[in-house]
Amino acid sequence: MRSKSSNPHWAAPLFVAALAVIELAVYFAVTPHSFGPGLITFFCFLPLAFFMAASAQSANQKQVCELQDRVERLEAQLHANTKPMG
Secondary structure (H helix, E strand, C coil): CCCCCCCCCCHHHHHHHHHHHHHHHHHHHHCCCCCCHHHHHHHHHHHHHHHHHHHHHHHHHHHHHHHHHHHHHHHHHHHHHCCCCC
16 A cells, blocks of 8 residues: 655656746846856756756655565564454
8 A cells, every 4th residue: 555655756856947937037137148257167066956856756665665565564574463352
């Protein structure tokens, strides 16, 4: 009986995308029509941010699934070992 996660895999990359949009909006509001070295660096590291956020989320989801499976096995073992009184 595996429950669905409340955090889907796309939540972390979506958060990074929202931060990127906010950063770009602020950057172009302050310095319109300018591609300075800060913006170039931002674009270069943006895929890394998406990758790190998604890989961390994926690792956490895998660990949660393994722990749910372990709990289910232990509960089944506990119910198999308990004898009804009566």
